[in-house]
Amino acid sequence: MRLLLKNGRVIDPVSGRDETLDLLIEKGKIVECKPQIKTTDARVMDVSRKVVLPGLIDMHVHLREPGQEYKETIQSGGTAAARGGFTAVACMPNTKPVNDRRDVTEFIRTEARRHSPVHVFPIAAITLNLEGENLTDMAELKKAGAVAFSDDGHSVVDSQVMRRAMEYARMNDLLLIDHCEDPNLTASGVMHEGAVSYAIGLRGIPSAGEEVIVARDITLAGHFNARLHIAHLSTAGSADMVRAAKKQGIAITAEVTPHHVLLSDNHLRGYDTNYKMSPPLRGESDIKALIKAVQDGTIDVFVTDHAPHSPDDKEMEFDYAPFGIIGLESAVPLLLDRFVHSGLISLQRFAEMLSSNPARILGLEGKGRIEPGADADLTVLNLSKKHTIDVSAFASKGRNCPFNGWTVLGQPEITIVGGRVVYEAV
C-alpha cells in the first residue's frame, strides 16, 4: 500500500529545502516529493500545518536488553522511541552480557526486527567486557551490524589501548564514540563538583575529569587519524577543545543531551535521584557554553542518553542510586519548546542535529534526508500542540525523568518507519 502525505511543511536539512509539499511513499522509500501529487491507490494522510522531517535518530540510548529486561527491553525502548518521534536509535553495548561479540550484536538486531517499531543499530564495545584492556573483534562486529564502537559508561583509560583502537578503527573505517571520564578524578563522585556539591555534601565529579580525556583523545585522534565522536559532552572546557580541534581539521564530532542544556547542578539540592546521571548536570556557565556550541556547530548532535531504571532502583539514598535518566519520550518536545520556539536554533538546525548529522556520522545510507529514493523514515511534528510531560503515560519502562510535569509547546505526531506508520498521536 502506498502512502501519501499531503500538504506538509517539508524540511530537508541536507538540501536546505523548506516548503509545502506532498510525499509519496512506496515499498519503504520516498518515490515522489513535490506539490500536489495526484494518485488514486494510496492511503492519504493530511499533514497540513504540520512539519515533516527526515526520521529523527537518537544515536545514544541504553535498551538494557539482553540482561536487564526489568529496566527496559528492545520492544519497550523501541516503542518509546516511536512515540518520541524517533525512527531509529543506536544502542550502547553495556548490556549483560556486554555487546562485545557477534552473537550479542546479532541478537539485538534479530530482536529489533521482531519487536521494535523503529530501527535499532547496535554499537559494540571497544574493549572486551568494557574493561579497557583487549580490543573486540571490530571487523567481525562491523560485519554483524555494529555501526560504531564505544565503551560508554567508562573511558578507555589506558592511552595505549585507545591509540591501538584508533589505528584499528581507521583501517576498518569505524567510528569510535568516546565516553570521556578519568576514573581517578571522578572517583566516587555523584554530582558536578562545585559550590553546590560542597554545600549539600555530595561528592563531586570535577569538570576536569571529563576534559583531560577529551584533550587526550583529541590529541590521539590528531596523531592517528581516527574518526572520533565525543559522547554526551557536558562542560564549557570540552566544548572549547572540540571547537579548536575542528578548526585544526581533526575528524571529530560531538553530541549533547537535552538535560545538560536545560538543567544545572542547582537541581540537585533536593537530593532527587532523577537528577543523578553521568556526566552530571553542570553549572550555569557550562549550560551557556553548551548552547553556544550547539548554535555555532561545535556540537553536531542531540542525543538522549536514554538510561532507564526501574522505580525501585532509583528509590533510595542519593549516594546509592544508579546514574541515568530517560529521554526518548521527552527530548523532542523539550527541544522544540526550549530551543526552536525560543529562537535558539532554527527548525533546519533541529533537523540537522537530530537526523542528518547522526545519519552521516553513523554512515546510515538512505537516512537523514527527504528526497526521492531516500528511506521513508519520517517524523511529523505538530509545533503548536501544548502538553504536559507525564511519565506515567510513557511506553518506556523507566520513570526516571526529571522533566515530569513540564509544560511544553510542540510534539511528535506521526512516526513513519520504512513507509509504515508506527505511531500516530491521538
Added chain:
Amino acid sequence: MAFQHTHLLGIEDLTREDILTVLETADSFLEVSSREVKKVPVLRGKTIVNLFMEPSTRTRSSFELASKRLSADIINFSKQTSAVVKGESLRDTIENLESMQTDAIIIRHEASGSPHYIASFCRSHVINAGDGTHEHPTQALLDAFTIRQKKKRLEGLKVVIVGDCVNSRVAKSNILCLTRLGARVTLAGPPAFVPEQLKSLGADIEYNLDKALESADVVMMLRIQMERMQKNCFPSLREYAQLFSLTPQRMNRAKKRAILMHPGPINKGIELTSEMASSDRSVILKQVENGVAVRMAILYLLLGGKEREITA
C-alpha cells in the same frame, strides 16, 4: 516565638530567629539535667526512633537521654542489628517502623540527603543527626549554645574552624549557624579539605593556621576523618600535624580568653595535643553536656510539647 518546622533537616532551613528560639528553649532545659529527678513529662506518650546507620557515641546517647528526660519512649536502632544487613531498603525500613506509630525519627546516615529523602515520604518528624558530609544541625546548635554561654554573645566573634571542612557536616552546619548569628567564620586546612568554593557558604579561608588564629575568639578543631578520606589530601599525618595541629604556642595567637572546641571524637596528637584538650581553654566536655539540653529543646519544639509542662 514560633518555631514553624515539621522537621529539622539542616541549619540551611532555619532563620536567625529560629536558631535563637532553640537556644532560648535549651536555656530552660539546662536546669532539668541538674535536678535530682532529671525528668519532665512534656513528651509523655510520644514514641521516638533513634535510627543510627553510622557509629556514634555522643550524638546517639545525647538524643536518647534528651528523649528520656522529656519522658518520651525511645527505641534505638542500629544498622548492624537490623534487617538492613539483609538488604532491606531505607524506605521499607522507615515505613515498617512508622506502622508502629512513631512520632519522630532521628536519623544518622552516611549518605548525604538521607533525612531529606525520608522526610519526603514519612509521617513522623525527621531530625537529622548527621547526614554524610552535609549537615549536623544539632551539633551546630549546641556549639552556638556553648559559645553563647561562654562569650555571652555571638555577634562579631571570630570563629576559626580547622581541618577537614569539606567532609565535615559539623563544619558545614556551623558555618551556616554561626554566620546567621553574626559571627565571622574562618576556615583553615589544606586545599583538599578547604576548597575555595566553601567561601560561597559565607566563610573566609586562610591556609596559614598561624594567620588564621590571629585574634580568634573561638577555635574549633575537626577530626581527620579516616573513614571518609581519599588518598593524598595531605602528604602524611606527620606533616599535617606540623601545619595544622593546635599546640599551646599556636593557641597563644588567638585572643587571651579564646575557647577551644572539638565535636569529638578527638585524634589526640594529630589535630590537637592532649594537653590542649584538657587545658582550661577547652570547653569540649561542656559541648557534650549542653548537647542534651539543646536536643531536648529540638524535640520539644518539633513534637509540640506544651510550655506549662516544663515546670510541672
